Amino acid sequence: MESASRVEAIPPGGRKIVLAGNPNVGKSVIFNNLTGLYMDVSNYPGTTLNMACGRYNGDVVIDTPGVYGVSSLSEEEKITRDIILAADVLVNVVNAVHLAQDLFLTLQIIDMGIPMVLALNMTDEAAREGLEINALLLENLLGVPVVSMAAESGSGMDELKRKIDLAKPGQSAPGLQERINQVSPPAGRREALLVLEGDQEVSRRFGLEPGTDREAIYKGRRERVNNLVALVVKESRKGESFTSRLGRWMLLPATGFPLLAFTLWAVYELVGVFFAQYIVDNTESFMTGYYEPALRSLINGVFPPGTVVSTILTGQYGVLTLTVTYLIGILLPLVLGIFLVLSILEDSGYLPRIATLVDRTLIGAGLNGQAVIPMILGFGCVTMACISTRVLGSDRERRIAIFLLALGVPCSAQMAIIIAVLSGQGAFYMVLYVMIMLSVLLCTGALLGRFLPGETSPLLIELPPLRLPRPRNFLVKTWSRSYQFIKEAFPIFAGGTLFLSILEVTGLLRGLRNALQPVTVSWLHLPQEVADIFVMGLIRKEFGAAAILNLQMLPLQNFIVLLTLSLTVPCIASTMVIFKERGLREGLAVWLAVFCLAILIGGMITRLLEYMFSAGFHQTPVLLTLVVFVTVFLWVLTMLSRPRRAS
Numbered sequence: 299m300e301s302a303s304r305v306e307a308i309p310p311g312g313r314k315i316v317l318a319g320n321p322n323v324g325k326s327v328i329f330n331n332l333t334g335l336y337m338d339v340s341n342y343p344g345t346t347l348n349m350a351c352g353r354y355n356g357d358v359v360i361d362t363p364g365v366y367g368v369s370s371l372s373e374e375e376k377i378t379r380d381i382i383l384a385a386d387v388l389v390n391v392v393n394a395v396h397l398a399q400d401l402f403l404t405l406q407i408i409d410m411g412i413p414m415v416l417a418l419n420m421t422d423e424a425a426r427e428g429l430e431i432n433a434l435l436l437e438n439l440l441g442v443p444v445v446s447m448a449a450e451s452g453s454g455m456d457e458l459k460r461k462i463d464l465a466k467p468g469q470s471a472p473g474l475q476e477r478i479n480q481v482s483p484p485a486g487r488r489e490a491l492l493v494l495e496g497d498q499e500v501s502r503r504f505g506l507e508p509g510t511d512r513e514a515i516y517k518g519r520r521e522r523v524n525n526l527v528a529l530v531v532k533e534s535r536k537g538e539s540f541t542s543r544l545g546r547w548m549l550l551p552a553t554g555f556p557l558l559a560f561t562l563w564a565v566y567e568l569v570g571v572f573f574a575q576y577i578v579d580n581t582e583s584f585m586t587g588y589y590e591p592a593l594r595s596l597i598n599g600v601f602p603p604g605t606v607v608s609t610i611l612t613g614q615y616g617v618l619t620l621t622v623t624y625l626i627g628i629l630l631p632l633v634l635g636i637f638l639v640l641s642i643l644e645d646s647g648y649l650p651r652i653a654t655l656v657d658r659t660l661i662g663a664g665l666n667g668q669a670v671i672p673m674i675l676g677f678g679c680v681t682m683a684c685i686s687t688r689v690l691g692s693d694r695e696r697r698i699a700i701f702l703l704a705l706g707v708p709c710s711a712q713m714a715i716i717i718a719v720l721s722g723q724g725a726f727y728m729v730l731y732v733m734i735m736l737s738v739l740l741c742t743g744a745l746l747g748r749f750l751p752g753e754t755s756p757l758l759i760e761l762p763p764l765r766l767p768r769p770r771n772f773l774v775k776t777w778s779r780s781y782q783f784i785k786e787a788f789p790i791f792a793g794g795t796l797f798l799s800i801l802e803v804t805g806l807l808r809g810l811r812n813a814l815q816p817v818t819v820s821w822l823h824l825p826q827e828v829a830d831i832f833v834m835g836l837i838r839k840e841f842g843a844a845a846i847l848n849l850q851m852l853p854l855q856n857f858i859v860l861l862t863l864s865l866t867v868p869c870i871a872s873t874m875v876i877f878k879e880r881g882l883r884e885g886l887a888v889w890l891a892v893f894c895l896a897i898l899i900g901g902m903i904t905r906l907l908e909y910m911f912s913a914g915f916h917q918t919p920v921l922l923t924l925v926v927f928v929t930v931f932l933w934v935l936t937m938l939s940r941p942r943r944a945s
Contacts, residue, residue, distance in 0.1 A: 313357045315462065316381055318407065319391035320400050321364030322762040324419045326350075327449040327771075328391060328458070329361040360385075366399075368406055368492065370499045379500075382407065383488050387465045388414040389458070394424035394431055394446075395763055397531060401523045408440065408468035409519075410488040415443045415465045417458055422448040423763050427542070428534040436530045441469035450768055471518060481506065541764040548651040549761075558652060565639050566717065573635030574718035578628055585627035590619045606803050615798040615830075621791045624844050625784055632714030637779040638772070640677075640710065645767035645775075654761065672699050676707035680868045683707070684875045697884075698746045700876055705892045706739045708839070708864050711783065715843035716860055723853045731861060738865065738899060790869075794834055801833075821901040822862060823908070824855055835863050854907060862900030867892050 315332075317325045333352025350361040362378040369375050382388060390407055392400035407414055418433055437444035443461040447454020474491075481490040484504045492500040494509040495516075501508040547553040594612045601608040612619045643649045676683035683703050687696045708716060720728045801807035807830070811818075814829040822828070827849060835842025842863055846856060867873060867889050877885035 311356060313386035314384060315354065315357050315359045315387045315389060316385035317359065317361050317389050317391060318378060318382055318403070319364060319417075320366055320393065320396070320403060323364065323391045323393045323400065324417075324449040325361055325364065325391045328389070328417060328419070328455075329359060331449065331452065331455050332359050332459070357387075365403070367403055368410070369495065370497050376499070379492070379497075382410070382412065385412055387462060388412045389417055389462065389465075390414055391417040391419050391449075393762075394418050394421045395427055395429065397431065398523060398527045401526060402519060404440070405471070405519050405522055406491075408442065409470045409474055410491050411467045411470065412488065413465040413467055415445065415458065415461050416440060417449075417454075418444055418446045419449050420763070421446045422451070422453070423765065427763075430532040430534065432530045432532070436526065439469075439526055439529065442466060450771070471515075471522065474515075477511070481509070545647070545651065545761065545764045548648065549654055551655070554651075554655045558655065561643075561648070566721075569632070569635040569639060569714060569717055571721065573631050574714065574721055577631040577635075578718060581631055582623070582627040585623040589627075590623060593618055609803050610796065610799040613799060613802065615795045615802060617792050617795045617799065621788070621795045625788060625791055628718075628844055628847070629711055629714070629787070630780065630784060632718065633711050633783050634776060634780050636710035636714050637783075638776045641772035641775040641779075642767050645765075645772050647762040647764045650761055672703065673707060676703045677710060677713060680704070680707060680709045680872045684872055684879060687879065694750050697750065697880070698743065700880060701746060701888055701892070702739055702743055704868050704872070704876060704888055705742060705895065706735050706865055709868075711787075712839045712843050712864070715846075716864065719843070719846055719856055719860060723856060727853060727857045731857065731864075734861060734899075734903065735864060738895075742895075798830065798834065817897055821897065821904075822858055823904050824859060825849065825851060828859055831859060831863065832866065835866060835869075839863065839866075839869050854904075854911075858900055858904050861903060862896050865892070865896035865899055867896075 317329055319325050329350065329352065332354045352359050352361075360381055362381050365375045365378045367375065368379045368382055370379065388407060390404050392404060404416060416436070418431065418436070421431065424431060431446070433444045433446045443464050443466070445454050445458045445461055447458060449455065477494060478487055478490045481493050484506070489500050489504065493504070493506050494511050496508040496510065496512040498508050548557055590612075597608060597612045597618070601611070609616075611617055614620070640649075643652075672683040672687045680703050684700055687699045687703075716731070717728075720731055798807065801810065810833065811826045811829040814832065815826060818824045818828045818832070819826055831842045831845045831849075833842075834845055843860065846859055851859070868876075873885070873889060876888060879885075880888065
């Protein structure tokens with residue numbers, strides 16, 4: 299895919315064709331169909347945070363973040379605004395089901411005088427909802443070409459390609475041109491409209507005072523949208539569809555949480571049982587039974603066993619053995635499973651409903667509105683989630699979200715390893731792990747929400763319609779994500795094993811183990827070798843978690859290692875992003891606070907469980923006791939914290 303920085307490389311006679319629209323209207327699907335390039339296509343708000351470019355015939359096609367208006371109110375709108383201002387042709391993609399909402403942006407673009415085509419997408423879903431849209435009448439009223447289409451199935455794409463060449467400016471609001479002429483020049487028509495609407499950044503570019511007409515312009519635009527919808531949309535007397543009812547059930551606590559529990563059980567069976575046990579058992583056996591012996595035999599023929607080079611390449615932390623076995627034999631199947639699940643949940647439209655449902659539970663923990671989105675994205679990649687906190691509305695929200703991501707949100711690869719290890723220990727440790735991790739997040743969030751200054755804003759999120767995911771979309775997405783993970787992880791894993799091998803051959807690894815002995819042995823009651831896991835975890839968390847599979851420990855020790863590692867600071871990539879987003883000083887403070895909390899909590903849980911087991915408690919009473927204790931503690935903490943909501 300072409301980099302965003304190469305937008306200016308347009309062939310002679312070529313045009314900049316910009317795709318714009320609200321979130322979840324299908325822009326990325328249309329982009330892929332036009333350019334033949336794959337992009338991360340997700341039915342989830344906030345996915346397209348950056349611009350993507352591709353070639354269509356002799357033109358450059360630019361995909362933009364989903365926004366509800368062209369202004370400077372958010373980072374996405376700033377990016378989209380500047381791209382739209384430079385567009386030669388604009389393809390405005392709207393959701394036929396939400397026409398009353400999406401046409402507001404359409405009319406704003408028309409008022410800017412940009413040649414455009416309206417892609418009326420998801421008409422198949424509109425028909426299922428009993429909506430009939432007169433596309434020809436809409437075309438006449440707007441004054442721009444309108445294409446009825448269902449992009450996911452490819453319907454209407456050929457017509458869209460033909461009508462791109464017929465793009466033209468539409469019919470702007472009556473009397474608007476006279477007001478624009480008062481501002482232009484120095485600003486052009488496009489910028490003049492934004493100046494009238496009070497866009498401060500655009501006004502500063504031309505040395506003009508921001509206008510005060512936004513409220514009047516927006517009110518008139520909303521009235522025009524309402525009139526258009528009343529004329530072109532006909533709603534048949536069709537009963538509520540099953541998908542609409544199901545989507546509503548997913549949001550009600552009485553039905554939503556059981557549906558969520560069933561979904562999590564299905565995910566566990568697919569990833570934790572099928573991928574983590576059946577698939578990994580076979581791939582790991584192949585790597586350790588065939589690949590590693592063959593490679594050692596080949597290397598030992600050149601470098602005798604026990605030499606420095608042989609140890610570095612094929613020793614316990616061999617660059618050519620451990621790295622490849624972990625990546626191909628263990629992590630690749632697990633990451634494929636996790637990304638497959640996430641892709642299906644995203645494309646079905648269920649993921650934002652999970653965010654809405656969980657938001658009601660986590661409000662008391664200091665999590666606000668869209669902070670739920672980075673938290674959920676963190677289960678895919680903490681690094682990506684930390685970057686996505688830019689969409690949050692205040693610095694307070696970004697600070698809370700990043701701290702919680704650093705503390706207790708395992709990424710997909712690490713989560714896969716956790717499931718693989720704990721599934722072999724029994725359901726007790728799996729339930730205990732989830733309960734403790736959730737409790738730590740809730741308690742930390744409640745305390746941050748209590749003591750950090752500022753207010754918590756409400757969740758504003760669009761719920762896309764539920765749909766059956768198309769196999770081609772989620773399979774391509776799964777493979778693309780997994781390939782990208784392996785590509786990025788290989789040099790980091792190789793560097794990590796090389797670092798550990800050098801520590802081993804120089805004797806520094808033993809010294810590091812001894813230095814960490816007060817933490818690993820005395821405080822956490824773990825074998826001395828566990829120091830290796832924590833060192834590797836600093837490089838890549840799933841790298842450290844996967845190393846547990848090589849150690850022979852008691853089930854309780856396996857649990858404590860996974861719990862403590864999950865709570866320790868994230869991998870190098872995430873740490874660097876945290877430093878970038880929060881600054882070096884605050885980043886170091888977050889790093890040290892998370893590390894100390896992880897060690898403290900790990901030691902406390904170790905002593906608590908050891909005491910309860912030694913006192914004769916069985917697993918079920920232990921869980922019940924901890925559930926009652928945590929529930930009471932969280933209730934008291936929530937009552938004391940009382941997070942503030944914006945009025």
